[in-house]
Amino acid sequence: MEMNQLTIHELQKKIREGETTSLEITEALFKRIEAVEGKVNSYITLTKESALKEAEIADKEIEKGNIGELTGIPIAIKDLMCTKGVRTTCGSRILETFIPPYDSTVVKKLRGDGAVFPGKTNMDEFAMGSSTETSYFGITRNPWDLERIPGGSSGGSAAAVAADECIASLGSDTGGSIRQPAALCGIVGMKPTYGRVSRFGLIAFASSLDQIGPFTKDVEDCAIMMNAISGYDPNDSTSVPAEVPDYREFLSRGIDGWTVGIPKEYFIEGIDPEVSAAVEGVIKEVEKLGGQCREISIPHTEYCVTVYYIIAPSEASSNLARYDGVRYGFRSGEGRDLLDMYKMSRSDGFGAEVKRRIMIGTYALSSGYYDAYYKKASQVRALMKGEFERAFEACDVILTPVTPTPAFKVGEKLDDPLQMYLSDIFTLSANLAGIPGISVPCGFTESGLPIGVQFLAGPFDEGKLLQIAYAYEKNSKIEKRRPVL
Amino acid sequence: MKITKHEVEYVAHLARLQFDEEEKEKFTSQLNDILVYMDILNKVDTSGIEPTTHAIDLTNAFRDDIVKESVGTEVTLTNAPDKFGDCFRVPKVIE
Numbered sequence: 001m002e003m004n005q006l007t008i009h010e011l012q013k014k015i016r017e018g019e020t021t022s023l024e025i026t027e028a029l030f031k032r033i034e035a036v037e038g039k040v041n042s043y044i045t046l047t048k049e050s051a052l053k054e055a056e057i058a059d060k061e062i063e064k065g066n067i068g069e070l071t072g073i074p075i076a077i078k079d080l081m082c083t084k085g086v087r088t089t090c091g092s093r094i095l096e097t098f099i100p101p102y103d104s105t106v107v108k109k110l111r112g113d114g115a116v117f118p119g120k121t122n123m124d125e126f127a128m129g130s131s132t133e134t135s136y137f138g139i140t141r142n143p144w145d146l147e148r149i150p151g152g153s154s155g156g157s158a159a160a161v162a163a164d165e166c167i168a169s170l171g172s173d174t175g176g177s178i179r180q181p182a183a184l185c186g187i188v189g190m191k192p193t194y195g196r197v198s199r200f201g202l203i204a205f206a207s208s209l210d211q212i213g214p215f216t217k218d219v220e221d222c223a224i225m226m227n228a229i230s231g232y233d234p235n236d237s238t239s240v241p242a243e244v245p246d247y248r249e250f251l252s253r254g255i256d257g258w259t260v261g262i263p264k265e266y267f268i269e270g271i272d273p274e275v276s277a278a279v280e281g282v283i284k285e286v287e288k289l290g291g292q293c294r295e296i297s298i299p300h301t302e303y304c305v306t307v308y309y310i311i312a313p314s315e316a317s318s319n320l321a322r323y324d325g326v327r328y329g330f331r332s333g334e335g336r337d338l339l340d341m342y343k344m345s346r347s348d349g350f351g352a353e354v355k356r357r358i359m360i361g362t363y364a365l366s367s368g369y370y371d372a373y374y375k376k377a378s379q380v381r382a383l384m385k386g387e388f389e390r391a392f393e394a395c396d397v398i399l400t401p402v403t404p405t406p407a408f409k410v411g412e413k414l415d416d417p418l419q420m421y422l423s424d425i426f427t428l429s430a431n432l433a434g435i436p437g438i439s440v441p442c443g444f445t446e447s448g449l450p451i452g453v454q455f456l457a458g459p460f461d462e463g464k465l466l467q468i469a470y471a472y473e474k475n476s477k478i479e480k481r482r483p484v485l
Numbered sequence: 486m487k488i489t490k491h492e493v494e495y496v497a498h499l500a501r502l503q504f505d506e507e508e509k510e511k512f513t514s515q516l517n518d519i520l521v522y523m524d525i526l527n528k529v530d531t532s533g534i535e536p537t538t539h540a541i542d543l544t545n546a547f548r549d550d551i552v553k554e555s556v557g558t559e560v561t562l563t564n565a566p567d568k569f570g571d572c573f574r575v576p577k578v579i580e
Contacts, residue, residue: 328564378536434540
């Protein structure tokens with residue numbers, strides 16, 4: 001095994017026992033990146049020079065005995081979290097040359113823990129997409145099948161972990177952008193409760209839905225990452241001042257006596273038979289572990305795509321108003337006057353999907369349509385949230401598929417926005433309700449594509465998600481495979 | 486049609502975007518499909534339901550009005566597409 005193929009906890013053990021160093025890990029990682037990046041394109045920006053320096057500094061700290069759980073571990077960052085002095089593009093031409101003057105809170109926390117930063121990962125432009133095909137910096141390909149998409153919008157972060165181009169990574173999840181690519185790339189991905197992780201320095205898409213979370217090779221690493229990034233931040237007034245438990249403590253507790261809800265609305269027609277068979281397998285495994293699975297109902301599930309695709313673009317149209325070619329970012333040509341300059345810069349700087357969503361959002365918020373769209377969607381959101389609250393009164397967690405199908409082909413849905421939107425059907429509700437969710441590998445299709453299962457829990461119950469995910473991962477007979485590149 | 490080309494032009498202006506004729510046609514048809522799909526919300530009875538705009542109940546976060554360190558003018562201007570002295574430079578605003 002090469003060092004870059006190991007998990008955080010395996011590497012930490014080796015570092016503590018003096019069997020390897022951060023420099024050795026980081027060098028192995030860049031050797032891998034140089035070998036496969038031409039095929040996968042996980043990264044927008046690589047920071048080899050500073051990463052090697054960070055590794056040397058980490059090794060000095062380790063020599064002194066200052067070893068935290070992430071000291072010397074290379075972690076990739078989705079390119080919408082600000083990194084001081086390293087350009088942060090959001091996958092967009094409009095931020096192609098933007099160099100943030102400060103670190104986002106999550107990056108600051110990881111830096112404080114001694115992590116190494118190999119680079120910034122590719123993503124759908126402004127996180128708007130489910131396939132990482134809308135990036136201005138080219139598409140990312142699925143390491144399991146280069147003809148297919150890795151999922152999105154955090155496709156680069158997911159592909160980088162799956163292809164061993166980093167040990168773990170951070171992504172963001174507005175409607176499934178962590179859980180969906182994690183499932184399609186065969187790794188673990190968690191979207192925490194809204195407010196659990198600071199969004200300070202996260203370039204905003206839809207502020208009432210966005211949340212940062214980790215991609216890891218296993219569930220234990222997910223707990224380690226959650227320990228590192230969670231917590232209140234005075235710079236984000238929507239982060240919640242609730243106590244953060246040690247997430248590792250949940251791992252080995254088991255789920256004996258738990259009630260696991262299976263929402264019937266998530267097992268719809270059109271779901272790929274191999275996906276539904278894999279998820280049925282998880283249900284059986286959960287019962288063997290002492291969980292009681294019972295059918296529940298979240299009746300408003302069928303409206304989640306509509307509610308989401310009104311609320312998210314509405315918030316986006318407002319958030320993206322700041323890109324005007326004045327203070328930072330791309331400015332187009334010599335506009336005749338200020339208004340002309342705004343329009344030219346925004347029209348040339350944003351890609352088609354971003355413009356489509358700005359248009360939907362502007363329309364939904366415009367005078368005469370606000371009540372019919374935004375207000376109506378926010379009311380249905382309230383109904384859905386209530387249904388989840390009632391479900392968690394009776395269940396410890398909910399179990400669902402992550403995606404209706406395995407990874408689809410590059411280009412397959414790019415020209416059909418509605419079909420693309422429908423691929424998020426099982427992940428959107430968690431963002432609308434603000435609850436946490438985790439995607440865990442649960443098998444492969446006959447053609448070798450990964451399949452994921454999703455667990456959802458009540459607000460701030462990330463511990464429960466890690467508990468059931470770990471129990472499942474330890475006891476399931478899912479074959480360990482690596483993509484061949 | 487839920488949305489006409491004329492409305493697309495109006496919304497584009499509100500959003501400070503501009504499109505050529507071909508794009509306008511494409512957007513009109515795509516937005517129309519999306520808006521037709523969204524009509525299913527009309528099936529839901531929402532009378533008397535308070536809208537949820539944030540998933541987690543939050544109260545306003547007050548803080549003391551204290552001057553803190555900021556990045557300063559020089560750093561703030563480093564990302565400017567055009568600048569003059571300590572200012573962002575833009576095309577003329579008034580005739």
